[in-house]
Structures are given as structure tokens and as C-alpha cells.
Amino acid sequence: MKILSIETSCDDTGITIMEASGGTTNASFKILADASNSQISCHIPFGGVYPALAKKEHAKNLPILFEEVTKQAKLSEKNKKNIPDAVAVTYGPGLEMCLWEGITFAKDLAKKWSAGRRSAIPVIPVNHMEGHILSVFGKKNLKTNKGKFSVKKVTTPMLSLLVSGGHTQLILSKKWMQYEIIGETLDDAVGEAYDKVARMLGLDYPGGPQISRLAEKVRAEQKQSLQGVSQGDGPRGSAGRTRPDSDPVKISFLKALPRPMMYSKDFKFSYSGLKTAVLYLIRDMGGLEKLNKKTISQIALEFENAAIEPIIYKTAKAIKKYKIKTVVVGGGVACNIHLQREMKKLAKMYKLKLLLPQKELTGDNSLMIGIAGYLQYIKNKKKVPKIDTIKATGNLKL
Numbered sequence: 571m572k573i574l575s576i577e578t579s580c581d582d583t584g585i586t587i588m589e590a591s592g593g594t595t596n597a598s599f600k601i602l603a604d605a606s607n608s609q610i611s612c613h614i615p616f617g618g619v620y621p622a623l624a625k626k627e628h629a630k631n632l633p634i635l636f637e638e639v640t641k642q643a644k645l646s647e648k649n650k651k652n653i654p655d656a657v658a659v660t661y662g663p664g665l666e667m668c669l670w671e672g673i674t675f676a677k678d679l680a681k682k683w684s685a686g687r688r689s690a691i692p693v694i695p696v697n698h699m700e701g702h703i704l705s706v707f708g709k710k711n712l713k714t715n716k717g718k719f720s721v722k723k724v725t726t727p728m729l730s731l732l733v734s735g736g737h738t739q740l741i742l743s744k745k746w747m748q749y750e751i752i753g754e755t756l757d758d759a760v761g762e763a764y765d766k767v768a769r770m771l772g773l774d775y776p777g778g779p780q781i782s783r784l785a786e787k788v789r790a791e792q793k794q795s796l797q798g799v800s801q802g803d804g805p806r807g808s809a810g811r812t813r814p815d816s817d818p819v820k821i822s823f824l825k826a827l828p829r830p831m832m833y834s835k836d837f838k839f840s841y842s843g844l845k846t847a848v849l850y851l852i853r854d855m856g857g858l859e860k861l862n863k864k865t866i867s868q869i870a871l872e873f874e875n876a877a878i879e880p881i882i883y884k885t886a887k888a889i890k891k892y893k894i895k896t897v898v899v900g901g902g903v904a905c906n907i908h909l910q911r912e913m914k915k916l917a918k919m920y921k922l923k924l925l926l927p928q929k930e931l932t933g934d935n936s937l938m939i940g941i942a943g944y945l946q947y948i949k950n951k952k953k954v955p956k957i958d959t960i961k962a963t964g965n966l967k968l
């Protein structure tokens with residue numbers, strides 16, 4: 571069947587059309603069309619997502635993207651050619667006013683296409699977080715926007731780590747497509763902490779990629795400087811190596827950042843304390859104006875280490891407790907190099923399968939909504955709620 575999917579939960583607008591077939595344990599997908607719009611540049615002046623503006627941007631961009639996908643998929647409404655058999659749309663969690671834009675658009679399309687048909691085009695409400703979990707199966711060619719992939723049931727128990735601007739969750743799937751949240755953040759999400767700390771350090775929104783870039787740079791420098799020591803630095807060392815003691819920043823001072831909830835007995839997380847600790851650290855160092863680029867990069871590194879360590883620690887704890895066989899990482903922060911590196915180490919240590927999304931599918935996208943929508947549709951034996959009962963649900967749980 572042909573499925574059109576829509577994503578508008580936050581600051582990304584996306585529409586995808588896919589041909590999907592097969593059952594929930596082995597489904598095949600072919601991308602027929604895919605178009606998206608990121609609102610990052612609109613929100614930069616606000617240092618974060620400005621909901622009313624995001625809603626307006628979704629309303630403006632949905633018809634434009636729809637026009638684009640109709641061309642890509644050679645869909646003709648006039649001749650009723652290639653009309654999708656179902657419309658999937660994110661109904662939560664997310665910003666309700668943004669979710670409504672996608673939901674209303676989806677309903678209007680389904681109603682329009684249903685006119686004159688014997689059976690109505692179904693609207694499939696999709697949980698955005700299930701989309702992030704299933705995003706690890708998606709594959710898209712970036713040049714053509716097309717691609718083919720399959721979703722195969724993985725060996726359970728499966729553990730999903732969902733890390734984004736809105737979520738930090740560990741989800742246990744004892745069985746395929748069954749979800750149980752075993753732990754989540756009590757306050758800020760890890761991506762949100764990245765964004766807020768980046769702002770404190772004078773870096774643009776979204777802060778995750780910026781902090782990651784600076785932290786990786788310092789890690790590479792530290793590695794190089796350590797190699798310089800072991801190989802004998804100075805005139806006989808290779809060119810360009812710096813001595814470790816040439817660093818003017820007191821690293822021991824920076825190490826003072828807390829690892830929030832790291833040793834709590836549950837699988838909960840907390841990021842507001844870490845964020846405040848960075849704020850005080852900057853204040854105690856004389857304010858942002860007093861920090862040079864190198865110090866800013868070192869704070870970025872120390873913040874990243876402090877933010878990721880509890881995630882790795884608790885993921886390892888959950889792996890042991892639930893005898894996990896497969897680990898999935900999804901959400902905007904899933905593309906973080908340091909997190910991926912540490913997760914790969916865990917996977918090796920516990921001999922389990924690690925599934926990471928294609929970089930372009932880590933953030934919010936409509937392709938993952940199409941995957942989750944199709945699988946849910948099949949799982950529910952093609953039963954969908956009455957179209958008028960589908961509502962935006964900002965705090966929807968898995």
C-alpha cells in the first residue's frame with residue numbers, strides 16, 4: 571500500500587510517501603517521495619524553538635512540501651493517479667499547536683481523497699517516539715531522496731535510548747513493538763541541556779552540534795598531546811604537537827561538574843542541575859566575556875562528558891538487568907559522536923546488536939512516521955480511530 575506520512579511535532583516539517591508491504595515482523599519500504607523543511611534559521615534569534623513561529627512555519631510549509639512530493643511521486647489529484655491508501659501523522663508528543671497543523675492537514679487530505687470512494691482513506695495517528703525507535707531501519711539516498719529498506723523484528727529484549735531536545739528515555743521492549751518506559755528525565759532533556767549550555771557559551775541554536783564539535787576538537791588535541799608525551803615531545807617529537815602542560819586552563823576545576831543521578835538506583839535522569847552547574851562555573855570564571863575560545867571548548871568537553879556519562883552508565887545497568895540483546899538509539903542527540911562511540915563500546919562489551927539511525931534520520935522526520943504508521947496499521951489489523959477523534963496530545967506516552 572501507498573502511505574503518506576506527516577511530521578510537525580516541533581521545528582521540522584516533513585512529508586514522505588512510501589510504498590509499504592509485509593507484516594510487522596518483516597516489512598518492506600520504498601520511498602517514492604520525501605520533502606522536508608528545517609526551521610532552525612527562524613529560531614536562531616530566539617535561542618530555541620519559538621512555538622507560535624514554529625506553528626506558522628508548519629502552516630506555510632506543508633502545502634509547499636505537499637506540492638513537492640506530489641511531483642516526486644507523480645501523484646495527480648485530478649486524475650486520481652497514485653493517490654495514497656493511507657495518511658499517517660504524528661499526534662504526540664510535541665508542541666500541541668504544531669501537532670495540530672500536521673493533523674489538520676492529514677485529515678483534510680484524507681477527507682478530500684475519500685470523496686467518491688467506497689472506503690474512506692484512513693488517518694493513522696503515530697506516536698513520535700515510536701517513530702524515533704523505528705528510524706534506525708530507515709535508509710534514504712541523500713542525492714535522490716529515494717531508497718528501499720526493510721524493517722525486521724529484532725532479537726528481544728530490546729532497549730531503546732531516546733535522546734532529543736524533548737526526551738531522555740530508556741524504553742524496554744520485552745517483545746517486538748511493545749514498549750515500557752523504564753526511566754526518563756525528571757526535568758530537562760539532554761538535548762535541551764546541550765542547547766541551554768551552548769547558549770551560555772555564546773554558541774548558536776541548536777547547541778548540540780556546536781558543543782559536540784568543540785568537545786571533539788579538545789579530545790583530539792588531548793590525544794595528540796598525550797602521544798607527544800609518550801613519543802618524546804620537543805625538538806625530537808613530530809611537528810605541531812603541543813605539550814600537555816601548555817594548557818592554561820585548570821582542568822581539575824572543570825572536572826567539578828556533576829554527573830546528575832548517575833548512581834541513583836533507578837533509570838531516571840536529571841539535567842537541570844548540570845545546566846545550573848555550568849552557569850555557576852562560567853560565573854565563577856568571571857563571566858562569558860572573560861573566557862577565551864580554548865576555555866569555552868574545554869567547558870563544552872566537560873559538559874558533554876558529564877551529560878553522556880549517566881546515559882552510558884544507566885544504559886549499561888539496564889542491559890545487565892534486563893539481559894538486553896538489541897540496543898536502539900534514536901532522537902536528535904543520537905548523532906552525537908561521543909555518545910555513539912561510547913554506545914559502540916557497550917555493544918562490544920555486552921556482545922549485543924546496536925542499531926543507530928542514518929545521520930539524517932536522527933532528528934525529526936516524516937520517514938520514521940511512515941514506518942511507525944504502517945507497522946501500527948498492520949498490527950491493529952487496519953483498524954484506525956474515527957478521524958474526528960484524532961487529537962494533538964502534547965504529552966503522549968509510549
Ligand code: KG4
Nearest residue numbers: 734735736761776778779902903906933934
Ligand atoms: O529529535 P530532535 O530533532 O527534536 C526533538 O524532538 O527534540 O532533537 C533535537 C535536539 C536538539 O536539542 C539538538 O541540540 C540535539 O538534538 N542535537 C545534538 C546533536 N545534534 C542535534 N545533541 C548533541 N550532539 C549532536 N551532534
Ligand code: ZN
Nearest residue numbers: 734901933934
Ligand atoms: Zn523528536
